[in-house]
Amino acid sequence: MNDELEDMEASLRSLSPRRPSSRVWEAIQPRLSEPVHTAASGEETFTSGPSPWRLWFPPVGLAAACLALLLLWPRNDEIQGHRLSNDERVSRAEATARTEAPPRLMPVAAEAILCSSEDEGIVSLSNGRTARKLRREYLDIYTWRDPKTNASLRWVMPREEVRVIPVSAY
Amino acid sequence: MEEFANNDYWKDWFDRHGPRLFLYAKQLTRSAADAEDVLQEAFVRFWKHQRHLGGEPIALVFASIRRTAIDQARSADRRARREETAGQSIEEPWFDRESTEQERTAEIEESLRQLPQEQREILVLRLWGELTYEQIGDQLGISPHTAASRYRHGMDRMRRTLLAKLP
Numbered sequence: 001m002n003d004e005l006e007d008m009e010a011s012l013r014s015l016s017p018r019r020p021s022s023r024v025w026e027a028i029q030p031r032l033s034e035p036v037h038t039a040a041s042g043e044e045t046f047t048s049g050p051s052p053w054r055l056w057f058p059p060v061g062l063a064a065a066c067l068a069l070l071l072l073w074p075r076n077d078e079i080q081g082h083r084l085s086n087d088e089r090v091s092r093a094e095a096t097a098r099t100e101a102p103p104r105l106m107p108v109a110a111e112a113i114l115c116s117s118e119d120e121g122i123v124s125l126s127n128g129r130t131a132r133k134l135r136r137e138y139l140d141i142y143t144w145r146d147p148k149t150n151a152s153l154r155w156v157m158p159r160e161e162v163r164v165i166p167v168s169a170y
Numbered sequence: 171m172e173e174f175a176n177n178d179y180w181k182d183w184f185d186r187h188g189p190r191l192f193l194y195a196k197q198l199t200r201s202a203a204d205a206e207d208v209l210q211e212a213f214v215r216f217w218k219h220q221r222h223l224g225g226e227p228i229a230l231v232f233a234s235i236r237r238t239a240i241d242q243a244r245s246a247d248r249r250a251r252r253e254e255t256a257g258q259s260i261e262e263p264w265f266d267r268e269s270t271e272q273e274r275t276a277e278i279e280e281s282l283r284q285l286p287q288e289q290r291e292i293l294v295l296r297l298w299g300e301l302t303y304e305q306i307g308d309q310l311g312i313s314p315h316t317a318a319s320r321y322r323h324g325m326d327r328m329r330r331t332l333l334a335k336l337p
Contacts, residue, residue, distance in 0.1 A: 004329065005322075005325060005329075008325060008328070008329055009297065009325070011278075012278065012293075012297050012328075013297055013298070015265040015266075015275060015278065015279075016189065016265060016266040017189035017190055017192060017193035017264060017265055017266075017298055018189060018192065018193070018262075018263060018264060018265060018266055019188055019189050019192065020188050020189075020191075020192040020205075020206050020209055021206060023206065024188070024192075024206050024209055024210050025181075025184065027210050028184075028210050028213055028214060031214045032180070032214065032217050032218075106224075106225055107223040107224055107225040107230070108225075108229075108305075108308040109230075109233055109308050109309060110216075110219075110220045110223060110230050110233060110234070111233055111234070111236075111237040112215055112219065112234070112237055112238075112241075113237065113241075114237075114240075114241035114244070114245065117244075117245045140219060142220075142223060143308070145308075159219075
């Protein structure tokens with residue numbers, strides 16, 4: 001059975017996924033090489049001024065992230081399953097500090113969740129063209145994990161994005 | 171990751187990984203055109219907001235594709251385009267077809283398309299995305315054990331389908 005599985009895996013891996021068309025690269029390139037707030041050839045993307053939820057969320061989010069890190073950090077005395085005396089706890093902490101390397105949190109996940117999308121209608125650009133204005137709110141969620149201790153940190157940050165897409169007049 | 175800040179680097183990187191990223195996007199969307207839109211949007215999102223995180227870029231880009239595909243399926247500005255193209259979708263091949271293996275490749279591709287979404291996605295990430303079960307689990311919000319189990323079930327299902335079709 002394992003041989004059959006390995007043969008099938010080898011057979012599938014020998015297939016070459018098709019490349020995307022050149023239009024994908026042509027569409028990506030200008031969006032990467034221009035600053036966020038300037039106009040691109042196809043559309044403008046800029047971040048609006050901070051909305052109310054962005055003004056208070058960062059400090060609260062930072063506090064929540066620190067609290068989550070403290071709560072998720074594994075405690076040696078709890079893992080041991082018994083309570084330690086103060087002297088034992090101090091000596092264990094000192095020994096741990098000498099021998100353990102600092103935690104290495106590695107990024108394991110990153111996603112942007114679209115929370116809302118609103119079509120704000122047609123607007124006039126400074127160059128006389130008309131465009132459709134789309135407002136989108138995202139939650140950017142990043143997760144880091146230490147593979148040794150399984151401690152993890154999750155960072156949630158709201159983001160607002162406004163797109164102005166030129167439209168053709170009929 | 172410093173080299174990834176260089177725009178020339180991303181051209182080479184995208185050239186190397188574009189096919190597997192495109193395959194992943196295609197199995198999440200209804201058409202090759204939708205998949206290209208998702209791929210474009212997902213890569214730009216990763217570039218603008220996630221490339222500074224460090225770690226393995228390919229895993230983060232796969233995650234960005236998944237999220238973008240979900241968002242695009244829901245967003246209002248996709249609805250009109252789907253209505254325009256309804257009935258016009260033509261299934262484009264997912265894999266290059268060598269002249270001597272066209273029928274075999276087509277059968278394999280069809281059996282992959284017919285898998286349940288949760289199995290197909292894991293097969294694509296594992297076989298062509300070359301992610302570990304742990305990375306797949308992190309991305310899909312499941313345990314590595316569950317990812318491995320769904321992978322085995324998907325492979326077994328494909329094997330039985332292909333045995334019935336191919337000599």
